[in-house]
Amino acid sequence: MKDNLTIRGVRGEIKIRRLVNGYPHIQAKEEIDLYYGLGYMHAADRMVQMWLMKIIGNGRASELLMATPDMIEADKYMRWIDLAGDATREVNALDAEARIVVDAYCAGVNAGVKASSLPLEFRMVGYKPDEWTPADVLLSAKMIGYVGLASTQADVEKFIFQMLQNGVDPARVKELFPYIKEEITPELIEIIKKTKSAMPIISPNVAWKRLLPNFSASNNWVVSPQKSASGKTLFCSDPHLGLQLPNIWYTAILKAGDFSLTGASVAGVPAVAIGRSKHLAWAATYGTMDLSDFYIEDIKDGKYRRGDEWLPLTVREEVIRPKKGEPITLRICSTEHGILEGEPKENGYHLSFALSIKKYLGAAAQSINAFNQIFRCKTVDKALDLFAQLTFSPFNWILGDADGNIGYQLAGLFPSKRAGTSGLLPYLGWDPTDDWTGVVDFRKLPRILNPKDGIVITANNDLNQFGEVQPMNLPMSSYRADMIRRRLTEKEKLTPEEMQRIHYDRYSLQAEIFMQVIRPLLPDSPNGQILRDWDLRYTADSVGATLFENIYIELVKLVFGEMGLGKELIEFTLKETLLFSMTSGNFDKILLSESSVWFAGKTREELFKEAITRGLAAPVSRHGETRRIYINNMFFGGKFPRFLGFDYPFEHIGSRATIPQAQLYRSAGRDNSFAATLRLVTDFASEEVHLNMSGGASGNRFSPFYKAGMEDWVDGVYRVIKP
Template sequence: MLSSMKKIPLPKTRRRFEAARDENGVVHVSATTWLDALFGLGYLHATDRPTQLLFSRSVASGRAAEEISSTPELLETDRFFRRIGLALDLEHEVRLLDDHIFTQLTAYCEGVNEAFKESGRSLPMWATGFVPQPWNQQSVLLIGKLLSFGGLAVSQMQNERLLIELIHSGVDDDALRELFAPRLDDVDLETIREVKTSNQLSDEALELITDLPRLAGSNAWAVSPQRSESGCALLASDPHLEINRLPAIWYEAVLHWDDRYVMGASLPGCPLFAVARTPALAWGVTYMKGDTIDYFIEDCRPGGETGWQYRRNTTWHDFELREEIIERKGSEPETLSVYHNPVGTLDGLPDEGEKGLYLSLAWSGQHEGNGTAISAWLDVITSRNTRDAMRVARECAQPTLCWVFADKEGHIGLQSCGRIPKRGGGQIGLAPIPAWDEANHWQGWIASERLPSIYDPPEGFVATANEEMNPPDLPMLVTQPLNDYRKRRITERLQELPQATLEDMQNLQYDVISVQARDLLDVFLPHLPDGELKDRLANWDFSHDPDSREAVLFHKLYRNVIYESFGHEQGIGWRRIVYICTRAGYSMMVLAAADRLLQQDESVWWHGRDKGELIRRAAERTEGVVDEPWSSVNNFHFTDRFFGNHQVGRILGFKSRQYPMPGNHATPFQGHVLQTATRESTFAPSYHFVTDLGTDEAWTNLPGGPSESRFSKYYKNDVARWFSGEYKRLTSNVS
């Protein structure tokens, strides 16, 4: 079946399959049965991405200092994941799997282990002395939990910690409540100010965690047959992740068995396809940003059998104590004491002998049954149509996602999923919740059938792009303020396309028009003095093309307006607001909330000042800035995920030249560049996928290639295509 492609030599394996690469290096697996095809996928994941699999498992299990290197940042990351307990109860979760899912995971793991036997250690493994251990069903579930927590819930946790910092820093209560309205309306801010907080993760450790797959933003939409030129349903999806660290997160593959196939982006370490299609169905996902994580406030005192106690009403109870032994390569092991109770896990150790209020962390992914999320990913592949797939997807417990579907029959749909807690006591969840009042505890989960869902809407399309999704008949699902700029731009363009084509879908994935700039310039321009700045911005098309000079002017003006409006002493403060606006401390949550206030005429934040005067002062600061293209301020380098920051990586050429990044956080092509302590971080389309359900093909590109080896021609062979907006064809017809 694969005779027209470049065959991949295979040894005799326990399951039979053929493998080949097409002209773009994408692997095709041909097998008799689905289990044989899954075996082949596991084999090729372990052949092309062995380090990605094994290092990710080490980090998630809190054993990186033992197995990779005992650096301070890896040790800190181990403490973090051991405290969260990602690797706990995995055997129990495996026992909860349905037999047909367990069988599929087994076939996949057998393929991974077969390849490990054949290939030996990779260069990064050899350099660190890493000794591979077999892959098993627990490993698959652990990678899934890593994606759910390390890649997604951590961002919610960071935002909630930032809010606590703002409360502690003395920002005026009325101003905070207005900025985050209605999320803080009934919150006792004084109690939060009494909380003793532990140290945050260092920048270096946070960089390691943010290097994990995280859907910082994504776009997905589907178009019904009546709005497509072909008369068939169309689907487009582009998950947004960090893209400048090679190898690429996703592993593109086409699996053939019987008369069926699945093609798209798979995740090494798991037999799942995040964005893909079959003969009957296509799907993509975005991060819903549903709030699955809460900080509780525990009233603690020393004492009891375990050393510390917590209060419920007037009664004191012993914390449970879990001691984690963290082995360290070349160093003595250390013991980590983790205090927890049925509500959550204490965030660090209480100060020596000092009673008081401390934070406790609760995540819905720590509860029984979350490991079965892999079932949804596998069952979607065999779903016959959109309605069947929506029923499957809504039961996916972790992470919170919006799935978009289109099928051969012409139906389209959107289905959200995730285990979101019912919060007691009328609590919203963005701010810490007192745990001593049991009425505040979680009261189970919001029923999956009540989560947002759309099927064959009259407008003829569905679209999602990380906008706030809070139906009025439900508790607040998304508790952090989010902007809807990308969603609105996508919707506008789809409304303008009565007969959409695949080329239209591709162009929309590369759209760099900012609705944010359009909205805010409507506010700013009437207050700007006549002159070059006003004229140029008034005639700008809001494009964030790398050559645009007006994009730079707008963002300098925007930052200065933010500084003037929110940086005064009674507000967030000058230093903190500058940090929040820069690449180092950028907070989408705070700035999304600020954007909404800027469109109001009156606000506590203006502190008795005229908003127009604040904008004029910001314009004065902007006059005379260097006139430069967007590419001069929004750019990045590709580097290697395993060697990039090390001297050996620089010697071997693991860091690329500088590349311009199109777009920004508010454009459909989300080209968002951040700068942390020691490296750049990017959020941009990690995979472009468009398909017409009237065909058996898809059109794709990604910033990378199939191989993790810097010395392979398939390491970054799709990068040029990703920059140019050219798409390659994936097809099921390979004979």
């Protein structure tokens, strides 16, 4: 499309002009037309991204895209979880005002599709987009909340289940997952070992986790005027998501009279998810709230046991129609707790999966309703309750306003569970005392308003102490949060430029702590001396960073692999899944302990010495050489020759514990990673927003806005935009 465009909206004229890296400034007289314009631009620039979410979310990828085995497996999973059906059932829960916004947005999307040429990706597979509907908006919100967030929580709970099923000592399980406070009884272990269908319905290495945006981890923080050089609220966000082209985020400015929104949206949803208005700023990180549980159900002849009664399973049939293939019929069985993992072919114990956003419908619609009010809210104290109603996903929301208030709110549908239980072990479906009893009142969830030190930080760390309940049972380590706090307290007054430096600070607090144990044990060898002199910063040219990583990984494999879960399992967990990336802090607490049941009678020093010997003997190169990846086109996934320009070469500098995370893992047989795909800083001394992003507005490889901004993102250069 042209760099400047005028279109007709719902009520009037909309003027759109391209800003830096192609992202739009959308201006209209009526607010409703801003959402029409946003929908139009989402479709014009991100059509493939939007319809991939829709097609996969509806379980029709093998029918409409490619009938490969992994696409068929993806369809089976999505038909099983049925988020699309839930989205359709929630449309009527949109309030009247939100429905007007959603309808305007959908009209804009469909107009944008008609005005645009069919993308190369869809021409290759013979697909033409259908209408975008309110149900598609809600499905997009549900997919954002589930993929990489609630799904990762479920993966870890399944990992714990399988550890116990395979005979791992309960003492080891409880030490690795310290939020398990209840006793792991021999009776429970016996039941777990007899449970059938224990494997996930889908492998963690299939296409849906590669093709869909992965919302994992993040940092954000806000500083009150007492700590800000300008005397105004200073606000920062850097969500860490899956690296892909185009970027998951889509920056936009919406302006109608005195009303304006500036920040990042996700194509498919009419909302600025991270950003600010004239009065209020907001941003999110993954809140590690436990929305899911597994129930062990006693199944006999198509019925499940409840106390002394046997109730019929609810059965839903789904038919998948792969291209040029025979239809596949699925029979999906449910109990009142959740969905069974596969159709039970024999009597006995089977697992069901309970997910709060499925059991208590309305989360996506409620969230759209709340967002519509948030955009007009002016103060943090009034906004906290609205953010608590963003129940589509377990997010930590931080807030700041023009009056100098700052705050934090955890949002999500946290189910009320039996007292004294962690939610990390399976419940017994036949015992009514194990049932959920509704959703915990959001006023009991962690919340902060105007702390005395003038700083609020979230980095997926444990924030349970700020609430009346403990919804976080798998928080990530506090390395990043602690490092951010250290930097914020080093200076009396802070500026946007200082915030930008913190965004790119690759000093490792994890390495600082581990090196206190490692350094005295290092040999007087060349590699030992390099590591001894290392400044604990991850830079492209650092050999010390490579040596530390070698030793750390050898230590993990030794303690948790060879002496614990098995070498093959721990190597698979390290390289092929997100599990270790999300729970590495749990492993670290054990490795740093003076003693542990995982040490199998050896001392910590003996284990560290062995890991040091192995790590220093491994091949050594500068850190950047070990971190070379490609940021791939989300549709083609690196299948095309690199010289065609669909992908971007990148040295992913950092670690699991640096402020800019640099996680690497494999999924669906391909290299994956997540990083700070968006960095945003705003000082309420003005309406300016400083940002950089990994990629430009367009999803079209042949657009000048496809890779726009990549060099700025790598080099730490921020661009300024304002309404």
